[in-house]
Amino acid sequence: MHYKLTDEIIKISESSIWNSAKNEWNFEYAYQSEDLQTCLCGHYPIKNICVIENTINKNTTEVGNCCVNKFLGIKDGNKIFVSIKRLKMDPEKSMSPEVLDYLFRKKVITDFENKFYSDTISKRKMSSKQMEIRKRINKKLINFTSYDANASLSRINLVLNWGESNEAFDKTFINSLKKSCERNGKLSNKQSKALENIIKKWGIED
Numbered sequence: 001m002h003y004k005l006t007d008e009i010i011k012i013s014e015s016s017i018w019n020s021a022k023n024e025w026n027f028e029y030a031y032q033s034e035d036l037q038t039c040l041c042g043h044y045p046i047k048n049i050c051v052i053e054n055t056i057n058k059n060t061t062e063v064g065n066c067c068v069n070k071f072l073g074i075k076d077g078n079k080i081f082v083s084i085k086r087l088k089m090d091p092e093k094s095m096s097p098e099v100l101d102y103l104f105r106k107k108v109i110t111d112f113e114n115k116f117y118s119d120t121i122s123k124r125k126m127s128s129k130q131m132e133i134r135k136r137i138n139k140k141l142i143n144f145t146s147y148d149a150n151a152s153l154s155r156i157n158l159v160l161n162w163g164e165s166n167e168a169f170d171k172t173f174i175n176s177l178k179k180s181c182e183r184n185g186k187l188s189n190k191q192s193k194a195l196e197n198i199i200k201k202w203g204i205e206d
């Protein structure tokens with residue numbers, strides 16, 4: 001097999017053999033881009049993007065959802081994009097249980113929200129109060145998979161990865177930014193400024 005995508009992935013993997021290199025990668029995030037992007041395979045335009053992470057060297061990269069499926073056999077992104085599409089058409093519907101679990105694992109939703117949602121996931125008739133809660137949780141998925149959230153999260157992860165090898169650096173504040181970004185789908189202007197100041201002050205490079 002000789003495709004551009006496999007070559008690109010091998011370059012940033014530990015193994016130089018595709019069949020083992022591909023197993024080094026895990027699904028991290030999915031998001032919908034606002035501007036059209038080019039996939040690692042060269043395909044343009046793509047909008048549904050998956051961020052994957054190498055479990056050995058911690059490299060991350062972005063791949064179009066189609067390629068994640070086809071080459072890496074990672075299906076998480078697909079389920080997320082199907083739910084996003086459904087909820088954008090009708091915010092009173094439910095996301096799939098796998099997507100709910102994804103939000104819970106990423107700490108985007110609380111224990112209560114997770115339990116409430118799974119208990120009512122297939123309910124069509126709900127009280128208006130219940131429906132408000134479902135819609136609020138649905139909004140969290142939309143926010144979390146937005147372009148803004150992803151742009152901020154990748155800046156935050158840049159600092160956190162750098163912080164791994166700099167023990168003098170206190171990660172408390174950055175971790176609180178991450179939490180807030182995951183909950184709100186974006187950082188406030190003030191938070192973004194603070195984050196960029198840290199990157200500048202410590203000379204953290206991409």
Ligand SMILES: [Zn+2]
Pocket residue numbers: 005039040041042043063064066067
């Ligand atoms: Zn592709």
